[in-house]
Amino acid sequence: MNNHPHKHDHHKMMLDDFKKRLWISLTLTVPILILSPTIQGLLGVSLTFRYDNYISFLISSVIFFYCGYPFLKGFKEELKERKPGMMVLIAVAITVAYAYSTAVVFGLEGMTFFWELATLIDVMLAGHWIEMRSIMGASKALEKLVELLPNTAHLKGDKGIRDIEISELKKGDIILIKPGEKIPSDGVIVEGEGHVDESMLTGESKPVKKKAGDTLVGGSINGNAAFDLRVERTGEDSYLAKVIKLVKEAQEQKSRTQNLADKAAFGLTLIGISVGVFTFASWMILKGDLSFAIERMATVMVITCPHALGLAIPLVVAISTSLSAKNGLLIRNRTAFENARKITTIVFDKTGTLTEGKFGVSFVQILYKNIDEKYLMKISASLESSSEHPIAKAITDRAKEMNIELIEVKDFKNMRGEGIAGIIDGKNIRVVSPGYLERNNIIFPKTNSVGTTVYILEDSKLLGSISLNDKIRKQSKNAIDTLHKMNIKCWMLTGDNEETAKEVSNELGLDGYFSQVLPHQKQQKIKELQKNNEFVAMTGDGVNDAPALAESDIGIAIGSGTDVAAETADIVLVNSDPDDIVTLIEFGKATHNKMLQNLFWATGYNVIAIPLAAGILYNQGILISPAVGAALMSLSTVIVAINAKLLQIKK
Ligand code: ADP
Numbered sequence: 001m002n003n004h005p006h007k008h009d010h011h012k013m014m015l016d017d018f019k020k021r022l023w024i025s026l027t028l029t030v031p032i033l034i035l036s037p038t039i040q041g042l043l044g045v046s047l048t049f050r051y052d053n054y055i056s057f058l059i060s061s062v063i064f065f066y067c068g069y070p071f072l073k074g075f076k077e078e079l080k081e082r083k084p085g086m087m088v089l090i091a092v093a094i095t096v097a098y099a100y101s102t103a104v105v106f107g108l109e110g111m112t113f114f115w116e117l118a119t120l121i122d123v124m125l126a127g128h129w130i131e132m133r134s135i136m137g138a139s140k141a142l143e144k145l146v147e148l149l150p151n152t153a154h155l156k157g158d159k160g161i162r163d164i165e166i167s168e169l170k171k172g173d174i175i176l177i178k179p180g181e182k183i184p185s186d187g188v189i190v191e192g193e194g195h196v197d198e199s200m201l202t203g204e205s206k207p208v209k210k211k212a213g214d215t216l217v218g219g220s221i222n223g224n225a226a227f228d229l230r231v232e233r234t235g236e237d238s239y240l241a242k243v244i245k246l247v248k249e250a251q252e253q254k255s256r257t258q259n260l261a262d263k264a265a266f267g268l269t270l271i272g273i274s275v276g277v278f279t280f281a282s283w284m285i286l287k288g289d290l291s292f293a294i295e296r297m298a299t300v301m302v303i304t305c306p307h308a309l310g311l312a313i314p315l316v317v318a319i320s321t322s323l324s325a326k327n328g329l330l331i332r333n334r335t336a337f338e339n340a341r342k343i344t345t346i347v348f349d350k351t352g353t354l355t356e357g358k359f360g361v362s363f364v365q366i367l368y369k370n371i372d373e374k375y376l377m378k379i380s381a382s383l384e385s386s387s388e389h390p391i392a393k394a395i396t397d398r399a400k401e402m403n404i405e406l407i408e409v410k411d412f413k414n415m416r417g418e419g420i421a422g423i424i425d426g427k428n429i430r431v432v433s434p435g436y437l438e439r440n441n442i443i444f445p446k447t448n449s450v451g452t453t454v455y456i457l458e459d460s461k462l463l464g465s466i467s468l469n470d471k472i473r474k475q476s477k478n479a480i481d482t483l484h485k486m487n488i489k490c491w492m493l494t495g496d497n498e499e500t501a502k503e504v505s506n507e508l509g510l511d512g513y514f515s516q517v518l519p520h521q522k523q524q525k526i527k528e529l530q531k532n533n534e535f536v537a538m539t540g541d542g543v544n545d546a547p548a549l550a551e552s553d554i555g556i557a558i559g560s561g562t563d564v565a566a567e568t569a570d571i572v573l574v575n576s577d578p579d580d581i582v583t584l585i586e587f588g589k590a591t592h593n594k595m596l597q598n599l600f601w602a603t604g605y606n607v608i609a610i611p612l613a614a615g616i617l618y619n620q621g622i623l624i625s626p627a628v629g630a631a632l633m634s635l636s637t638v639i640v641a642i643n644a645k646l647l648q649i650k651k
């Protein structure tokens, strides 16, 4: 986060530098135009005096060496890196023009083209200046995210409240957030109730209601209430810092489309050099006019310059990633994101993904003599207190309500997708799914309560069961309907029991489901779908979804889920809203289309422009001057920049 302002300063300096050179170049172009015999001829005036040639030469030298310096420097760098690119083209074109004209001034037979040289450098500088401005504009969105954090926080201590730098904040500190202030760090509300605006982080424009126990994210804006917040994460660990890091990484990543653009740019450079040389040779043979041949060669090289190509994709990437971040889509893998348009099947995890993953205990059943509900809750809650699963929260919350004191657990073990185990008082306690019991041939009575049921085992004795219910997310139905309209099949994979799976599947109108699957089976199902030529996206939230998220063509993690899921996924849905999958697919498509359009605008004009520049229609009186060539090339840069800016996200 810290080096960002420096990078920004650097860009700003470069931008100012270009601007200065551009103004000087434009100013010096005026006398050159006035002194040019060609321009005078066009205007029907004549202004000549002794040594006017030398004056043009002197002014042009300033333009060439000072204003053309960025290109000459770029030429050296590209050669040093053995990556000849557009700087080489520009540098060769202007150097040939300058050297030849200079030779004419000092006696060589022919015509100078100082004015062509000057206008060419003008247009080139303007083009680069526009390019830098657009790139800076795109990264501004990111800088806005950084600016979200305030500098100080109000720390509550024994001696009252004092303001400290946010870099001094520590985990566990209690800070006061006053109405209207920005939240300085991530934390949990200890006291207070009110609305908070999280729109900069999630794109959700409505303020979100928050009360004691809820989490606040650093960078969001407090409404009218005051909160006491217990600091959880600061600095580099904070959510905002992570988002910024992700966005930066995504912007630096090269997707396949970007690589295509790079290859095209290299190809164009080769074409520029070879067609340029060929043009020169041809005109020397056909016409024998050195100055004409040089002018044609320079024009071809300039016009072929893959300038817009250097901008075509990066600009779209910059705009697309920051737009997505602001709308609650965190893109970790650009290629996957751009592939969203290919999805034919989406597989959903149930708990926490299609459902809210906020369980409540609905029913407790005793299945062994001499134990009571309190004991059953005590051992299960003690064990669950080490688990991250939504079921765990429900059971421990219930135990708290019943004022049950938890006891020590040894050797806690997570059996992914099946349940948990540990040693309590020397006994082996397990809280597991019905699927686990079936697989281990343990006989158990089915409960008739709908929803998720977990069973509690003490050594080999089945003590009882706890039934829990969860709610389907209200956006799930709409998301599935929209995906169906887009001809995408929707499946569900869950570790939960058959009855619950069936109920959820029917309610949402899914194309099918698999219940009681283990993590590696989830992964296996994805593979099977892929074998049937499906392009599969997986959406999940849990530790048990990670293998499937990794296996799928596009892994989508639910923001409220576990860190493991988010780390494995290609894209994270910050708002945990299934509807965002639709947004994601549409925006992925839009981004990809923009890239293709930009590739076209950056290269397509060459098909017509190069032959014209080479002088194919010379006999028909159609010829492009170097400056017009440069203007055409810059025009395509401008089109590409504007086209990228038009990218929008639909919600
Ligand atoms: P889903 O695939 O729908 O997200 P999970 O794979 O997370 O569901 O869980 C599958 C099943 O495993 C749960 O329905 C439950 O029976 C059992 N299970 C998983 N974790 C726990 C836990 N911490 N405590 C009790 N049971 C659990």
Ligand code: MG
Binding pocket: 349, 350, 351, 352, 353, 540, 541, 542, 545
């Ligand atoms: Mg889950």
